[in-house]
Amino acid sequence: MNPPDLHALKLGDESAWDAAFDWLWPTVFAVAQLKLQPFLPDEVEDTAIEALEELVAKVRSVNSVEELKPLAASIAHNRGVSLLRNRFAKKRGAGKTESLDVPAEDGKAKDEPASGDSPLDSLAEKELAARLQKSLAELKPPQGEILSDFFLHGLRYEEIAKKRGVAVGSVGVYLKRGLEAMRRIWGQEENS
Amino acid sequence: MNMNNERFFNLAMKVIAHQAADVERAEFDALLASQSELRVEFARLETDARVAKDALPMMDAMEATAREFPAYARQRLQTKVRQTLGRPVAKQESDRSVAWGWRWILGLTVATAAVLFVALPIFRAPGGPVIGVAMLDTVGAVRTSDTNETEILKQQWRNSTFQSFDKSDSLENWETNWPEGNKVTAKVVYDRAAGEVRVSLHGLAKPQQRTFVIERDLAATIQEANAFIQEQTKH
Numbered sequence: 026m027n028p029p030d031l032h033a034l035k036l037g038d039e040s041a042w043d044a045a046f047d048w049l050w051p052t053v054f055a056v057a058q059l060k061l062q063p064f065l066p067d068e069v070e071d072t073a074i075e076a077l078e079e080l081v082a083k084v085r086s087v088n089s090v091e092e093l094k095p096l097a098a099s100i101a102h103n104r105g106v107s108l109l110r111n112r113f114a115k116k117r118g119a120g121k122t123e124s125l126d127v128p129a130e131d132g133k134a135k136d137e138p139a140s141g142d143s144p145l146d147s148l149a150e151k152e153l154a155a156r157l158q159k160s161l162a163e164l165k166p167p168q169g170e171i172l173s174d175f176f177l178h179g180l181r182y183e184e185i186a187k188k189r190g191v192a193v194g195s196v197g198v199y200l201k202r203g204l205e206a207m208r209r210i211w212g213q214e215e216n217s
Numbered sequence: 218m219n220m221n222n223e224r225f226f227n228l229a230m231k232v233i234a235h236q237a238a239d240v241e242r243a244e245f246d247a248l249l250a251s252q253s254e255l256r257v258e259f260a261r262l263e264t265d266a267r268v269a270k271d272a273l274p275m276m277d278a279m280e281a282t283a284r285e286f287p288a289y290a291r292q293r294l295q296t297k298v299r300q301t302l303g304r305p306v307a308k309q310e311s312d313r314s315v316a317w318g319w320r321w322i323l324g325l326t327v328a329t330a331a332v333l334f335v336a337l338p339i340f341r342a343p344g345g346p347v348i349g350v351a352m353l354d355t356v357g358a359v360r361t362s363d364t365n366e367t368e369i370l371k372q373q374w375r376n377s378t379f380q381s382f383d384k385s386d387s388l389e390n391w392e393t394n395w396p397e398g399n400k401v402t403a404k405v406v407y408d409r410a411a412g413e414v415r416v417s418l419h420g421l422a423k424p425q426q427r428t429f430v431i432e433r434d435l436a437a438t439i440q441e442a443n444a445f446i447q448e449q450t451k452h
Contacts, residue, residue: 026282035302036302037298037299037301037302037303039295039298042294042295042298043291043295046286046290046291046294047285047286050284050285050286051278051281051282051283051284052278052279052281054281054284055277055278055281055284056275056278059274059275059278070287074287074290074293074294077290077294078293078294078297081294081297081298081301081302082297082301084302085302094279095279098275098278098279102275143267143271144264144267144268144271145268145271145272145275156272157272157275157276157279160272160276161276161279164276169273169276172269172273173273173277175230175234176234176266176269176270176273177270177273177274179234179236181236182227197223197226197227197230198223200226200230201226203269204262204265204266204269207265207268207269207272208261208265208268211268211272212268
Protein backbone atom coordinates (compact mmCIF):
# COMPACT_ATOMS: atom_id res chain seq x y z
CA MET A 26 0.00 0.00 0.00
CA ASN A 27 1.42 3.36 -1.04
CA PRO A 28 1.50 6.47 1.16
CA PRO A 29 -1.32 8.93 0.43
CA ASP A 30 -0.88 12.27 -1.32
CA LEU A 31 -0.23 14.77 1.47
CA HIS A 32 -1.29 17.76 -0.61
CA ALA A 33 -4.64 16.14 -1.35
CA LEU A 34 -5.06 15.29 2.31
CA LYS A 35 -4.55 18.92 3.30
CA LEU A 36 -7.24 19.91 0.80
CA GLY A 37 -9.67 17.46 2.38
CA ASP A 38 -9.83 15.16 -0.63
CA GLU A 39 -12.15 12.30 0.26
CA SER A 40 -10.46 9.58 -1.76
CA ALA A 41 -7.02 10.58 -0.48
CA TRP A 42 -8.31 10.30 3.07
CA ASP A 43 -9.90 6.95 2.33
CA ALA A 44 -6.49 5.72 1.22
CA ALA A 45 -4.85 7.30 4.25
CA PHE A 46 -7.24 5.62 6.68
CA ASP A 47 -6.48 2.22 5.13
CA TRP A 48 -2.75 2.92 5.23
CA LEU A 49 -2.64 4.24 8.80
CA TRP A 50 -5.16 1.95 10.46
CA PRO A 51 -2.87 -1.07 11.12
CA THR A 52 -0.40 1.25 12.84
CA VAL A 53 -2.78 3.21 15.05
CA PHE A 54 -4.61 0.03 16.01
CA ALA A 55 -1.38 -1.78 16.87
CA VAL A 56 -0.15 1.13 19.00
CA ALA A 57 -3.48 1.49 20.82
CA GLN A 58 -3.41 -2.25 21.39
CA LEU A 59 0.09 -2.07 22.86
CA LYS A 60 -1.04 0.37 25.55
CA LEU A 61 -4.61 -0.73 26.22
CA GLN A 62 -5.00 -4.42 25.48
CA PRO A 63 -3.90 -5.63 28.93
CA PHE A 64 -6.10 -3.19 30.84
CA LEU A 65 -8.84 -1.71 28.66
CA PRO A 66 -9.17 -3.99 25.62
CA ASP A 67 -12.63 -2.64 24.76
CA GLU A 68 -11.14 0.80 24.22
CA VAL A 69 -8.54 -0.20 21.63
CA GLU A 70 -10.61 0.36 18.50
CA ASP A 71 -12.22 3.59 19.71
CA THR A 72 -8.84 4.98 20.68
CA ALA A 73 -7.44 4.13 17.25
CA ILE A 74 -10.36 5.87 15.53
CA GLU A 75 -10.01 8.92 17.77
CA ALA A 76 -6.31 9.04 16.94
CA LEU A 77 -7.16 9.26 13.25
CA GLU A 78 -9.70 12.00 13.97
CA GLU A 79 -7.01 13.94 15.79
CA LEU A 80 -4.62 13.39 12.91
CA VAL A 81 -7.15 14.94 10.52
CA ALA A 82 -7.11 18.07 12.64
CA LYS A 83 -3.30 18.18 12.60
CA VAL A 84 -2.55 17.26 9.02
CA ARG A 85 -1.94 20.86 7.96
CA SER A 86 1.06 21.02 10.30
CA VAL A 87 2.69 17.99 8.66
CA ASN A 88 5.53 18.77 6.27
CA SER A 89 6.13 15.41 4.59
CA VAL A 90 4.17 12.24 4.13
CA GLU A 91 6.87 10.34 6.04
CA GLU A 92 5.79 12.20 9.17
CA LEU A 93 2.23 10.89 9.01
CA LYS A 94 2.68 7.40 10.40
CA PRO A 95 4.95 8.38 13.30
CA LEU A 96 2.57 11.22 14.17
CA ALA A 97 -0.47 8.93 14.02
CA ALA A 98 1.37 6.37 16.16
CA SER A 99 2.33 9.04 18.68
CA ILE A 100 -1.23 10.35 18.91
CA ALA A 101 -2.55 6.83 19.47
CA HIS A 102 0.14 6.18 22.07
CA ASN A 103 -0.51 9.37 24.01
CA ARG A 104 -4.27 8.85 23.87
CA GLY A 105 -3.79 5.36 25.26
CA VAL A 106 -1.55 6.64 28.05
CA SER A 107 -3.99 9.42 28.87
CA LEU A 108 -6.92 7.04 28.94
CA LEU A 109 -5.10 4.68 31.30
CA ARG A 110 -4.12 7.52 33.59
CA ASN A 111 -7.67 8.88 33.69
CA ARG A 112 -9.27 5.51 34.27
CA PHE A 113 -6.94 4.52 37.03
CA ALA A 114 -6.98 7.96 38.60
CA LYS A 115 -10.78 7.74 38.76
CA LYS A 116 -10.52 4.26 40.15
CA ARG A 117 -8.39 5.56 43.00
CA GLY A 118 -10.15 8.89 43.30
CA ALA A 119 -11.52 10.10 46.61
CA GLY A 120 -13.49 6.98 47.40
CA LYS A 121 -15.95 7.73 44.63
CA THR A 122 -15.63 4.27 43.19
CA GLU A 123 -15.04 1.24 45.28
CA SER A 124 -12.51 -0.96 43.59
CA LEU A 125 -12.82 -4.71 43.65
CA ASP A 126 -9.10 -5.04 43.06
CA VAL A 127 -6.82 -5.73 45.93
CA PRO A 128 -4.60 -2.67 46.47
CA ALA A 129 -0.90 -3.32 46.35
CA GLU A 130 1.38 -1.95 49.02
CA ASP A 131 1.94 1.25 47.06
CA GLY A 132 -1.78 1.91 47.03
CA LYS A 133 -2.29 0.94 43.40
CA ALA A 134 -4.65 -1.77 42.32
CA LYS A 135 -2.89 -4.98 41.45
CA ASP A 136 -4.06 -4.85 37.84
CA GLU A 137 -3.07 -1.24 37.37
CA PRO A 138 -0.36 -0.30 34.87
CA ALA A 139 2.82 1.16 36.26
CA SER A 140 2.22 4.77 35.34
CA GLY A 141 5.16 6.89 34.28
CA ASP A 142 7.45 3.92 33.98
CA SER A 143 7.99 4.29 30.27
CA PRO A 144 10.35 7.02 29.13
CA LEU A 145 8.12 7.39 26.07
CA ASP A 146 5.07 8.36 28.14
CA SER A 147 6.44 11.76 29.05
CA LEU A 148 7.11 12.87 25.47
CA ALA A 149 4.81 15.23 23.61
CA GLU A 150 3.44 13.64 20.48
CA LYS A 151 5.55 15.63 18.02
CA GLU A 152 8.70 14.80 19.96
CA LEU A 153 7.72 11.16 20.15
CA ALA A 154 6.90 11.11 16.44
CA ALA A 155 10.23 12.66 15.53
CA ARG A 156 12.17 10.14 17.59
CA LEU A 157 10.24 7.21 16.16
CA GLN A 158 10.91 8.43 12.64
CA LYS A 159 14.59 8.84 13.43
CA SER A 160 14.80 5.39 15.00
CA LEU A 161 13.32 3.77 11.91
CA ALA A 162 15.80 5.62 9.73
CA GLU A 163 18.89 4.93 11.83
CA LEU A 164 18.45 1.31 12.90
CA LYS A 165 19.77 -0.44 9.85
CA PRO A 166 18.98 -4.13 9.28
CA PRO A 167 19.56 -6.35 11.11
CA GLN A 168 20.10 -4.07 14.14
CA GLY A 169 16.41 -3.47 14.80
CA GLU A 170 15.50 -7.11 14.23
CA ILE A 171 18.24 -8.31 16.58
CA LEU A 172 17.21 -5.82 19.28
CA SER A 173 13.63 -7.10 18.97
CA ASP A 174 14.75 -10.73 19.03
CA PHE A 175 16.67 -10.13 22.23
CA PHE A 176 14.56 -7.64 24.19
CA LEU A 177 11.05 -8.43 22.98
CA HIS A 178 11.20 -12.11 22.15
CA GLY A 179 13.76 -13.22 24.72
CA LEU A 180 15.94 -15.13 22.26
CA ARG A 181 19.46 -16.10 23.32
CA TYR A 182 22.59 -15.11 21.39
CA GLU A 183 22.83 -18.54 19.78
CA GLU A 184 19.19 -18.51 18.70
CA ILE A 185 19.51 -15.03 17.21
CA ALA A 186 22.68 -16.00 15.35
CA LYS A 187 20.91 -18.97 13.81
CA LYS A 188 17.73 -17.01 12.99
CA ARG A 189 19.54 -14.08 11.40
CA GLY A 190 22.41 -15.98 9.80
CA VAL A 191 25.18 -14.13 11.66
CA ALA A 192 28.08 -15.32 13.80
CA VAL A 193 27.32 -15.72 17.52
CA GLY A 194 30.16 -13.32 18.23
CA SER A 195 28.49 -10.66 16.10
CA VAL A 196 25.19 -10.68 17.98
CA GLY A 197 26.62 -8.66 20.86
CA VAL A 198 28.14 -6.18 18.41
CA TYR A 199 24.78 -5.63 16.74
CA LEU A 200 23.10 -5.26 20.13
CA LYS A 201 25.67 -2.74 21.27
CA ARG A 202 25.44 -0.65 18.11
CA GLY A 203 21.67 -0.81 18.19
CA LEU A 204 21.52 0.30 21.82
CA GLU A 205 23.98 3.10 21.12
CA ALA A 206 21.71 4.33 18.33
CA MET A 207 18.71 4.16 20.65
CA ARG A 208 20.66 6.07 23.29
CA ARG A 209 21.53 8.80 20.78
CA ILE A 210 17.93 9.14 19.69
CA TRP A 211 16.07 8.65 22.95
CA GLY A 212 18.61 9.71 25.53
CA GLN A 213 17.59 12.76 27.53
CA GLU A 214 21.00 14.40 27.46
CA GLU A 215 21.04 14.71 23.68
CA ASN A 216 17.43 15.65 23.24
CA SER A 217 16.39 17.79 26.13
CA MET B 218 34.65 -2.95 21.51
CA ASN B 219 37.78 -4.34 23.10
CA MET B 220 37.80 -7.79 24.66
CA ASN B 221 37.11 -6.68 28.24
CA ASN B 222 34.38 -4.28 27.21
CA GLU B 223 32.84 -6.90 24.97
CA ARG B 224 32.78 -9.43 27.78
CA PHE B 225 31.24 -6.96 30.20
CA PHE B 226 28.62 -5.86 27.66
CA ASN B 227 27.56 -9.41 26.83
CA LEU B 228 27.35 -10.35 30.49
CA ALA B 229 25.34 -7.20 31.21
CA MET B 230 22.93 -8.01 28.40
CA LYS B 231 22.37 -11.49 29.74
CA VAL B 232 21.82 -10.18 33.26
CA ILE B 233 19.30 -7.61 32.01
CA ALA B 234 17.48 -10.25 29.97
CA HIS B 235 17.61 -12.77 32.86
CA GLN B 236 19.58 -15.14 30.67
CA ALA B 237 22.78 -15.29 32.71
CA ALA B 238 23.85 -18.66 34.06
CA ASP B 239 25.06 -18.78 37.67
CA VAL B 240 28.70 -18.77 36.64
CA GLU B 241 28.13 -15.79 34.33
CA ARG B 242 26.28 -13.92 37.07
CA ALA B 243 29.17 -14.52 39.45
CA GLU B 244 31.67 -13.28 36.86
CA PHE B 245 29.53 -10.19 36.25
CA ASP B 246 29.26 -9.40 39.98
CA ALA B 247 33.02 -9.77 40.32
CA LEU B 248 33.59 -7.30 37.47
CA LEU B 249 31.25 -4.76 39.09
CA ALA B 250 32.97 -5.18 42.43
CA SER B 251 36.41 -4.61 40.94
CA GLN B 252 35.57 -1.67 38.67
CA SER B 253 33.11 0.80 40.14
CA GLU B 254 32.75 2.71 36.84
CA LEU B 255 31.10 -0.36 35.40
CA ARG B 256 28.17 0.18 37.76
CA VAL B 257 27.47 3.47 36.02
CA GLU B 258 27.71 1.86 32.62
CA PHE B 259 25.43 -0.97 33.71
CA ALA B 260 22.83 1.54 34.90
CA ARG B 261 22.95 3.23 31.50
CA LEU B 262 22.55 -0.08 29.73
CA GLU B 263 19.51 -0.86 31.87
CA THR B 264 18.00 2.47 30.87
CA ASP B 265 18.80 1.82 27.20
CA ALA B 266 17.20 -1.60 27.44
CA ARG B 267 14.05 -0.12 28.96
CA VAL B 268 13.79 2.44 26.18
CA ALA B 269 14.34 -0.30 23.60
CA LYS B 270 11.59 -2.44 25.12
CA ASP B 271 9.17 0.49 24.89
CA ALA B 272 10.18 1.91 21.54
CA LEU B 273 10.69 -1.27 19.52
CA PRO B 274 7.03 -2.38 19.66
CA MET B 275 5.98 1.05 18.42
CA MET B 276 8.49 0.85 15.62
CA ASP B 277 7.11 -2.59 14.74
CA ALA B 278 3.60 -1.13 14.82
CA MET B 279 4.55 1.41 12.20
CA GLU B 280 5.34 -1.41 9.83
CA ALA B 281 2.10 -3.30 10.52
CA THR B 282 -0.08 -3.81 7.45
CA ALA B 283 -2.41 -6.67 8.16
CA ARG B 284 -5.46 -5.14 9.82
CA GLU B 285 -8.41 -3.91 7.78
CA PHE B 286 -9.94 -0.53 8.48
CA PRO B 287 -13.48 -0.98 9.89
CA ALA B 288 -16.15 0.18 7.44
CA TYR B 289 -18.31 1.81 10.11
CA ALA B 290 -15.54 4.24 11.03
CA ARG B 291 -15.00 5.53 7.51
CA GLN B 292 -18.08 7.73 7.42
CA ARG B 293 -17.37 9.20 10.85
CA LEU B 294 -13.83 10.07 9.83
CA GLN B 295 -14.84 11.49 6.46
CA THR B 296 -17.29 13.73 8.30
CA LYS B 297 -14.42 14.87 10.48
CA VAL B 298 -12.40 15.59 7.34
CA ARG B 299 -15.19 17.73 5.89
CA GLN B 300 -15.77 19.54 9.17
CA THR B 301 -12.08 20.22 9.71
CA LEU B 302 -10.69 20.75 6.24
CA GLY B 303 -13.79 21.70 4.33
CA ARG B 304 -14.79 20.28 1.00
CA PRO B 305 -12.08 20.04 -1.68
CA VAL B 306 -11.64 23.13 -3.83
CA ALA B 307 -12.43 21.31 -7.05
CA LYS B 308 -15.68 20.10 -5.60
CA GLN B 309 -16.65 23.58 -4.47
CA GLU B 310 -15.83 25.01 -7.90
CA SER B 311 -18.07 22.51 -9.61
CA ASP B 312 -20.89 23.44 -7.29
CA ARG B 313 -20.69 27.12 -8.12
CA SER B 314 -22.98 27.07 -11.11
CA VAL B 315 -25.71 25.04 -9.50
CA ALA B 316 -25.56 25.83 -5.84
CA TRP B 317 -25.27 29.57 -5.54
CA GLY B 318 -27.72 29.80 -2.68
CA TRP B 319 -25.92 27.23 -0.62
CA ARG B 320 -22.53 28.79 -1.26
CA TRP B 321 -23.86 32.19 -0.29
CA ILE B 322 -24.89 30.81 3.06
CA LEU B 323 -21.51 29.19 3.56
CA GLY B 324 -19.69 32.34 2.56
CA LEU B 325 -21.50 34.33 5.18
CA THR B 326 -21.11 31.76 7.87
CA VAL B 327 -17.40 30.99 7.52
CA ALA B 328 -16.49 34.35 9.00
CA THR B 329 -18.14 33.68 12.32
CA ALA B 330 -17.25 31.16 14.96
CA ALA B 331 -20.32 30.69 17.08
CA VAL B 332 -21.99 27.37 17.12
CA LEU B 333 -25.66 26.96 16.65
CA PHE B 334 -27.31 23.66 17.02
CA VAL B 335 -30.98 23.16 16.44
CA ALA B 336 -32.68 19.97 17.28
CA LEU B 337 -36.10 18.87 16.40
CA PRO B 338 -36.63 16.35 19.09
CA ILE B 339 -38.85 13.75 17.72
CA PHE B 340 -42.02 13.21 15.84
CA ARG B 341 -43.79 10.07 15.11
CA ALA B 342 -45.23 9.46 11.69
CA PRO B 343 -48.30 7.23 11.88
CA GLY B 344 -47.06 3.66 11.58
CA GLY B 345 -43.63 4.90 10.56
CA PRO B 346 -40.34 5.26 12.35
CA VAL B 347 -39.65 7.68 15.16
CA ILE B 348 -37.66 10.48 13.58
CA GLY B 349 -35.42 12.97 15.29
CA VAL B 350 -33.89 15.85 13.37
CA ALA B 351 -31.02 18.05 14.42
CA MET B 352 -29.04 20.84 12.87
CA LEU B 353 -25.43 21.57 13.68
CA ASP B 354 -23.78 24.80 12.67
CA THR B 355 -20.16 24.95 13.68
CA VAL B 356 -19.42 28.19 11.86
CA GLY B 357 -22.42 30.29 12.79
CA ALA B 358 -25.23 31.55 10.65
CA VAL B 359 -26.83 34.83 9.82
CA ARG B 360 -30.33 35.00 11.19
CA THR B 361 -32.06 35.00 7.80
CA SER B 362 -30.40 31.87 6.49
CA ASP B 363 -30.78 30.19 9.86
CA THR B 364 -34.51 30.86 9.76
CA ASN B 365 -34.82 29.70 6.17
CA GLU B 366 -33.12 26.43 6.89
CA THR B 367 -35.16 25.81 9.99
CA GLU B 368 -38.29 26.37 7.94
CA ILE B 369 -37.09 23.92 5.30
CA LEU B 370 -36.48 21.30 7.95
CA LYS B 371 -39.84 21.98 9.58
CA GLN B 372 -41.66 21.61 6.32
CA GLN B 373 -40.04 18.30 5.61
CA TRP B 374 -40.78 16.89 9.04
CA ARG B 375 -43.87 18.65 10.31
CA ASN B 376 -45.07 18.70 13.94
CA SER B 377 -41.53 19.06 15.12
CA THR B 378 -40.08 21.33 17.77
CA PHE B 379 -36.68 22.98 17.71
CA GLN B 380 -33.93 23.47 20.25
CA SER B 381 -30.64 25.38 20.05
CA PHE B 382 -27.25 24.10 21.20
CA ASP B 383 -23.78 25.51 20.87
CA LYS B 384 -21.49 22.47 21.05
CA SER B 385 -20.82 19.64 18.65
CA ASP B 386 -20.32 17.38 21.67
CA SER B 387 -24.00 17.79 22.38
CA LEU B 388 -24.78 16.63 18.89
CA GLU B 389 -22.56 13.59 19.25
CA ASN B 390 -24.31 12.65 22.48
CA TRP B 391 -27.68 13.09 20.86
CA GLU B 392 -26.65 11.22 17.74
CA THR B 393 -25.36 8.20 19.62
CA ASN B 394 -28.00 8.03 22.34
CA TRP B 395 -30.77 5.73 21.15
CA PRO B 396 -34.02 4.96 22.97
CA GLU B 397 -34.42 1.55 24.52
CA GLY B 398 -36.63 -1.03 22.86
CA ASN B 399 -36.98 -2.26 19.30
CA LYS B 400 -38.84 0.68 17.80
CA VAL B 401 -37.33 1.76 14.50
CA THR B 402 -35.83 5.18 15.03
CA ALA B 403 -34.24 7.58 12.56
CA LYS B 404 -31.96 10.49 13.35
CA VAL B 405 -31.30 13.16 10.81
CA VAL B 406 -28.47 15.61 11.26
CA TYR B 407 -28.01 18.64 9.07
CA ASP B 408 -24.34 19.56 9.43
CA ARG B 409 -24.02 23.01 7.94
CA ALA B 410 -20.21 23.32 8.03
CA ALA B 411 -19.69 19.94 6.42
CA GLY B 412 -22.41 20.65 3.87
CA GLU B 413 -24.13 17.36 4.46
CA VAL B 414 -27.14 15.62 5.92
CA ARG B 415 -26.54 12.42 7.85
CA VAL B 416 -29.18 9.80 8.49
CA SER B 417 -28.81 7.06 11.09
CA LEU B 418 -31.36 4.28 11.51
CA HIS B 419 -31.69 2.19 14.62
CA GLY B 420 -33.95 -0.76 15.40
CA LEU B 421 -33.57 -2.43 12.01
CA ALA B 422 -31.96 -5.84 11.59
CA LYS B 423 -28.72 -3.96 10.98
CA PRO B 424 -28.05 -0.30 11.90
CA GLN B 425 -27.81 1.90 8.83
CA GLN B 426 -26.07 5.18 8.26
CA ARG B 427 -25.83 7.29 5.13
CA THR B 428 -24.47 10.73 4.38
CA PHE B 429 -26.02 12.98 1.75
CA VAL B 430 -23.68 15.68 0.53
CA ILE B 431 -25.57 18.88 -0.30
CA GLU B 432 -24.90 19.22 -4.00
CA ARG B 433 -27.74 21.57 -4.98
CA ASP B 434 -29.65 22.85 -1.99
CA LEU B 435 -30.79 21.78 1.44
CA ALA B 436 -34.40 21.16 0.44
CA ALA B 437 -33.47 18.69 -2.29
CA THR B 438 -31.02 16.93 -0.02
CA ILE B 439 -33.43 16.42 2.86
CA GLN B 440 -35.94 15.02 0.39
CA GLU B 441 -33.31 12.47 -0.57
CA ALA B 442 -32.70 11.78 3.11
CA ASN B 443 -36.41 11.36 3.74
CA ALA B 444 -36.74 9.00 0.77
CA PHE B 445 -33.91 6.93 2.19
CA ILE B 446 -35.65 6.70 5.57
CA GLN B 447 -38.94 5.69 3.97
CA GLU B 448 -37.23 3.09 1.79
CA GLN B 449 -35.35 1.51 4.69
CA THR B 450 -38.37 1.46 7.03
CA LYS B 451 -41.24 0.75 4.66
CA HIS B 452 -42.21 -2.64 6.12
